[in-house]
Amino acid sequence: MADNFMSLVPLKVNKSEVSSTAEKVIDWLLSQKIIKDPKTDCVLGSNDGYPPGDNYNSILNSYDHDLLGLRTNGLDVIRTREVFHNGGNGLDSICCPTCSTNIIGSDWGILIDEWYNETGKDTVTCLECKAVHSIIDYKFDPTWAFGNVGFTFWNWPSFTNQFINDLEIITRKSMAIVYGRL
Ligand SMILES: [Zn+2]
Known part of the structure; x- marks a missing residue:
């Protein structure tokens, strides 16, 4: 089965802001129980990721029953310079x-x-x-984004606009949304 991902990429984050930006978002997501500790092998790639928390449905457009049953269902926080692309699915x-x-x-x-x-x-x-x-x-x-930090959610359904707005307020950056599939 193919895995879908959604990368939220705050734009124009310089290197000195990477840690604080990542920590602010992670702290907020943990406090809202959207994700939970500890990290596990729930994302693709070599990193461990944060599994969905008890309130993960609070940021989704429609209620989801399936995410917790998937092996790949976590949040990968990327703190390196990265081209966030759509998984090689072409550009128009x-x-x-x-x-x-x-x-x-x-x-x-x-x-x-x-x-x-x-x-x-x-x-x-x-x-x-x-x-x-x-x-x-x-x-x-389709959207690609470029940055020094990004938040890739694996197999999560679509997010509410409110959630994207909240992240923009927390990070004080505008947020690009990259949809992809591997
Ligand atoms: Zn021109």
């Missing part, structure tokens, strides 16, 4: 944030490598409007 477009010109036919992958390696050469000049933006500020469809 990558558009200039100024004029929406689609650059998907270009060599954009190189720019992502530059961002990942922090070379400072991750900007692109739009051929259409001449605006200069980092590749990470382009609009990826």
Whole structure:
């Protein structure tokens, strides 16, 4: 069976803010009993994750009966520079944030490598409007996000807008939502 995931990625978190951002979110999720300690082997990959807590349904759009029965059902907190993509399920477009010109036919992958390696050469000049933006500020469809910290929920159903708003208040960042499947 394929596993679905949803990554919530606070944008523009610099490295000095990674620990505090991660801890604020984890503390709040634990206090609300949305997740629980201790971490277990409940996420894909080499990390351990936080299993769903007693109140996990409080952040879901519709009541879920199935999550607790799944082997992969936890929260993985990623604290490293990461391209949060949709699991290799393809992209429809990558558009200039100024004029929406689609650059998907270009060599954009190189720019992502530059961002990942922090070379400072991750900007692109739009051929259409001449605006200069980092590749990470382009609009990826389906959504990709780029950051130093992220929260990946495995196989959780869709979240309420209230939950996303709460996380934006807690982190003081806007939150990208990346849906994927492995
Ligand atoms: Zn443009």
